[in-house]
Amino acid sequence: MTLTIPDEVRAKAEIYLGDAAGQEKTRLLLHEIGLPSGLLPLRDIIECGYVEETGFVWLKQRRKVDHYFAKADRHVTYGAEVSAVADKGRLKKITGVKAKEMLIWVTLHEICVDDPPQGKLHCKAIGGLSRSFPVEAFEADDGRVVVPRNVGGVGGGGAAAAAGNGNGAAAEAVEKKVEAAAEGEKKAAVAEEGSKGDKDAAGVDGVDKVEEKLKETSTAEQVVQGEAVAAKN
Structure with a gap:
């Protein structure tokens, strides 16, 4: 039958x-x-x-x-x-x-x-x-x-997700890239501001610019980390 x-x-x-x-x-x-x-x-x-x-x-x-x-x-x-x-x-x-x-x-x-x-x-x-x-x-x-x-x-509607689809590894790789990129941008920002003019001319104004640049870098880092979390899920 x-x-x-x-x-x-x-x-x-x-x-x-x-x-x-x-x-x-x-x-x-x-x-x-x-x-x-x-x-x-x-x-x-x-x-x-x-x-x-x-x-x-x-x-x-x-x-x-x-x-x-x-x-x-x-x-x-x-x-x-x-x-x-x-x-x-x-x-x-x-x-x-x-x-x-x-x-x-x-x-x-x-x-x-x-x-x-x-x-x-x-x-x-x-x-x-x-x-x-x-x-x-x-x-x-x-x-x-x-x-x-x-x-x-x-x-149909109850189909299981494929096991071992590699999303976890991909997300981990993205996170590592995020950390490396963010660290590189911070160093570049400090170097850029420190190289403008002589040290006396930079003064407080140069410090303010560096902090502003670091804030922008931190925001970009959070956005990319959000993408990494999405890749995990």
Whole structure:
């Protein structure tokens, strides 16, 4: 069965294309809702979509994946298209996920943890069958650490900003240029006034001119620093 995402849903979603972005968003989402990081061991993700308003998430991969959770002694298969509604401590209304129970495959519709946490994860299948396992049995063992941040995405009104866009580095470089330019202008202003006429003729008038020049330089510096702050944001 093909998973069709209506245009109005896509318009509100954060959409991530490619395996790297899809893997990162999937791992981050599980972390944010309090589920173990290895619960969705998908491969070759084509598209990952997430609607923050409703919690609806969908994932499309090139082909279905059969995975064996050794610590739970359970085989689970993930279809080429998987969807669910993410909520605190659970995934509900799941489609595309089946677990092997004895000799048959049962369709899972909800996976959740205890609230308050008791270290157990509960898998509920259509028909009322439920099984509980230690949460750690579904933690990823690849050593990757989830670092919450915006992941580059495309889509409608809920699209995420691209991570690592370089604005921070650019702003820092601008600030350094601002400081250097301002210091140079101050020195130039002092030198210019000090070189006019002899020292006795400059007197108080020369000092006043230097101070006036420094005020103008300070104002220009504030304007450029404002541009640097804007670049940061």
